[in-house]
Amino acid sequence: MEKFISVFDMFKIAVGPSSSHTLGPWVAARRCLDKIQQSIGLENVLSVKVLLYGSLAKTGKGHGTDMAVMMGLMGEDPITTDTQLIMSKINAIKMNHSLLLNGVHALLFIYEDHIQFLKDQSLPHHPNALSFIVQTELEAFTFTYYSIGGGFIESEMDIATKLNQKNAVSEEKEMPFNFITTNDLLHWCMKTGMSISDIIRENEKTILEETLLNKELDHIWQTMLDCIYKGCHTEGTLPGGLQVRRRAFELNKKLLKDQHYTDQKSWLDLIQKGGTDFKYILDWVSCFALAVNEENASFGRVVTAPTNGAAGVIPSVLLYTILFCNKNTPSAIRNFLCTASAIGILFKNGATISAAMGGCQAEIGVSSAMAAAALTEALGDNQKQSLMAAEIAMEHHLGLTCDPVGGLVQIPCIERNTMGAIKAITAAQLALQSKPDFALVSLDKVIHTMWNTAQDMNVKYKETADGGLAIQIPIALAEC
Ligand code: SF4
Structure with missing residues (x-):
């Protein structure tokens, strides 16, 4: 087991x-x-x-x-x-x-x-x-x-x-819905009619009583939201010596046109009142992701999703879902986190979520796939569509290298979270407009491909700062 x-x-x-x-x-x-x-x-x-x-x-x-x-x-x-x-x-x-x-x-x-x-x-x-x-x-x-x-x-x-x-009796607890592959997960969904988030919740309930489970999930989301809020309200330069300027602060101000607000709640209300113009939403999705990863680069408090370097993708897409898709209920937020985690688990089982093993496809690629599936469940309620969205998101991150300039999690990492978030939204929309039964590439196939690509990838592109952008930008490894 x-x-x-x-x-x-x-x-x-x-x-x-x-x-x-x-x-x-x-x-x-x-x-x-x-x-x-x-x-x-x-x-x-x-x-x-x-x-x-x-x-x-x-x-x-x-x-x-x-x-x-x-x-x-x-x-x-x-x-x-x-x-x-x-x-x-x-x-x-x-x-x-x-x-x-x-x-x-x-x-x-x-x-x-x-x-x-x-x-x-x-x-x-x-x-x-x-x-x-x-x-x-x-x-x-x-x-x-x-x-x-x-x-x-x-x-x-x-x-x-x-x-x-290897041959000993496992001490691990049996879950009602054990799964290793996408096929396993889909089997349970089809057999029970349950959503992906329901499957995860039932598994979690064997170790955590439901009220506590909800409380912990709410705490995770509140920590993500606090991080976004803090990042949007902190200006200056990031530590490490690259002199990277924080951008979420300015973008937040610009988008809100200096309107007054007093707290997190009134800030969220103002954002929502700003409308649904495509560029306006696009800017906010980027702003949320920038905010998280600027906090991350400043030794701030973040939530791994599934890693720190990719911590901005899921909070950004989740806040997009809440504010611009009208999914602002505690259960919608908890379900989002559960579905996203299911996809992360599939990648951890079948490939890797470590950039040192697989490059940035294992970080931003995985987080984008997680967010895509969760958004699709929130908007579509069809398990196959969610899995298809995850597949699409990863398919277009395959081969993405990890080459952080100066060995810092700043360039390209911070902007890359905005890209992961936008790709997740596009992947969800594509899946929602498609028929998953006709898809030629399954999520299991793309996970397998990602792992093969990881093994073929030159070690220079696996979080060593020995290749890619890291050696194009002539900056010595910065002191923290
Ligand atoms: S480039 Fe490397 S350090 Fe930066 S986000 Fe991607 S995997 Fe993480």
């Missing part, structure tokens, strides 16, 4: 700018902290050294990997930490050469020595690998983790256990 992937694995509250390079290493540092507490004892630790390999070493500085591991080792939680204080905490460690392990045990920590970017080395299991070497008076312990995309983490131990469990 495959491990159950939850809607809350796809949508995780995180700190920018990257799920694989920031959230994953942050979670890994906290896992290492747990290990220390369980088997070594905080008080016995003399030092902790962090080794970053492969893609984490190459683009880790621009993606905040160093910051993330320090925050994790201090015991900070990415869901609750005050993002405004992150930089001052990191600067304090660098200046004082001291890190408080789990917030209580002071260690000598010299940034240049205790975090090593091993750009020429990689570990075999995955390009995003990191090791923590924990030194006590008697011995050194090494804990190695892999950040496998979307904030998911695997330890060496997890991998060994998986291998050993």
